Amino acid sequence: MDRWVALCRFVCLLTGVTATALTTSLFWAAAVQRKIQSEGQNHRKDAHNESLSIPRIKSLAALAVTAAASSDLYDTDALPNPEVITRLNAMFALPLDRLKVIVKQIISDMKTGLERDGGAIKMLPTFVTKRPSGRERGSYLAIDFGGTNLRVCELVLNGHAGEPQLLQSKFQISENVKTGSGSALFDFIAECVRSFFQTHHALDAHDWNSKRWQLGFTFSFPVDQISIKAEIENFDEKESANLSTDTSFIQGTLITWTKGFTATNVIDRDSIRLLEDAFERMNLNIEVTALVNDTTGTLISHAYQNPDTYAGVILGTGSNCAYVEKFSNITKFRGPPPPLGTTEMLINMEWGGFDDAQVVIPRTKYDLLLDRNTPTPGSYTFEQLISGMYIGEIVRLVVLDLARTGDLFAKATIVVRSPLHKQYGFETSYMSRIERDHSFDLADVKALLEGDEFEIVGTTLADRKIIKAVCEMIGLRSARLAAAGVCAVVTKMNKLNGCTIGIDGSLFEKYPHYPNRMRDAMREILGISSENILLEQAKDGSGQGAGLIAALAAEAAVGIQ
Structure with missing residues (x-):
């Protein structure tokens, strides 16, 4: 079992499926071990002696990805206030069956938008009818x-x-x-x-x-x-x-x-x-x-x-x-x-x-609160769940709610002038910084929260772990929704045999693990066909x-x- 634990730690760090790789590796190890046991003693013996080939690592990585997308994304026993993490993860998780429903509805709305105006997805003709020749x-x-x-x-x-x-x-x-x-x-x-x-x-x-x-x-x-x-x-x-x-x-x-x-x-x-x-x-x-x-x-x-x-x-x-x-x-x-x-x-x-009627994508109370406080409530709510302008604000609303209930910052003091009290005061760039911190004591997260950016005095390691987990949940949801959109478009174009998607923007370019999280979700949705779709930075x-x-x-x- 120790060998599998070490291997799964390596796979998690290699794939970047979650920034909590060290705390979740036992989950992956247990899943792999159960899989081997279910296939019989002989298979287990073969697997034990198997060299760490690239196909084997890919297989383990795929298992890690699938598990990461499930409601068991976090090993809650390794995190503080496990019931809080479990509850939040249930709110923000997008399992495969839900992603497939989203893809199907996007394709349907695309077809409707091409036929008539007034659809959920506007499908606006651009009058660009040729691509450059060079x-x-x-x-x-x-x-x-x-x-x-x-x-x-x-x-x-x-x-x-x-x-x-x-x-x-x-x-x-x-x-x-x-x-x-x-x-x-x-x-x-x-x-x-x-x-x-x-x-x-x-x-x-x-x-x-x-x-x-x-x-x-x-x-x-x-x-x-x-x-x-x-x-x-x-x-x-x-x-x-x-x-x-x-x-x-x-x-x-x-x-x-x-x-x-x-x-x-x-x-x-x-x-x-x-x-x-x-x-x-x-x-x-x-x-x-x-x-x-x-x-x-x-x-x-x-x-x-x-x-x-x-x-x-x-x-x-x-x-x-x-x-x-x-x-x-x-x-x-x-x-x-x-x-x-x-x-x-x-x-x-x-x-x-897409889905401004809120029929297909599960919304949390934080999503609804964010929408109510926008200049145009009920409009472009799919963008609110994905884009860099909004996902930091969703994190802020979650953090404030946890602080209010005593699940966060119970021993800390938040100064009145802290940007945490200001709408859009928690920038998405802070999420990126938090997810990049893999130190044992989350030292950079501490520096961010207790420094001039937020002026929260006396945070604990438990506080910092919770905030990092929240950032991961919301960042992961953003990437999986973006991936669902790309899968719908590629399917509608009938390009599953191969094409390139040019992607511009700070989330894809700078947010930790964002491209990999998109590719992981696309692999879940499209299977082996996802290997034909190239996501390239533009x-x-x-x-x-x-x-x-x-x-x-x-x-x-x-x-x-």
């Missing part, structure tokens, strides 16, 4: 807007002559900008573009504003789009009039704000028009030639590097997915006809709105993707195929 040339601007930061980029494409070059500047979006007037928000964007030019083109200040720049605008919110942009000008006026009271000039109207934005006088208005008006006020010679979602940009950017990319996913401040759909399946399509011979179009799913994909789509739009405008 021959694109020229300099294009891109704005990536829709999260914590705004990025202004210049993408220089050299065709097959060399790798694309990307210049960029990043600007933080303040709460005043998010919640002020729409005109102030778009003026802020235009000012950031001016600042970008002053930084990167200081020596040619006269030249940069003498040319007409083409810009791709990544606007990461639900938009009812009629075209990428320019081709609508040739759309029949009579047909256009049926689409909008604003004749033929609407390109994309904001449906609703998400991610804490509430800027006024933007919903139901054309985002491109608002941005170009701001450019005019700043005397910037820029034409917006493409309006795209960050998921669309991520897909296009990664497809430029890997042509086998069929979906782009954002797992950061928000969460969403775009993928390649057969054009014939988009029966609700309206607007100017796509180019002759079009067979596919990228779809912006807006999967954050860092900064949304900015480069917007520039590439602007290049594609420019090609289309001059008839380049």
